[in-house]
Amino acid sequence: MYKFYMKNGTAYFYERGVEIDGTVYGIRTDSDILRIKRSVVNSKFAESEEDFDMNVEIAKIQHTGITFEPPTAEQLEQIQAKTFASMSELKQHVQSVMNGETMSQDEINAMLLLKIAEMEVAITNEQTTN
Incomplete structure (x- = not known):
């Protein structure tokens, strides 16, 4: 499992969380745990009219530490080679690299050359039949 965040259009990976x-959060420092717990409490009582003590509610929340599997150096290089304007595009790119679905530039070039050759054959065949 991995978790990442976007900074200046580039993906950076959390080492732990x-x-x-049932929800997994990435953290960089231990102080992030308190921030996350505070957010969970705020979400829980957001629409509630009842009074609550933030410190008591935070103390009730149990958490389990997680160590994330980092990407390989090659995957990280591929992921950080591009910058993105939107988190959804970045997420799609990270998922494809981490799942081994990305193609090298040579593979992309080979596919393009094959498509061009197929189109040339189709055009030639169409011209000879007319």
């Missing part, structure tokens, strides 16, 4: 109530 926490799991709280």
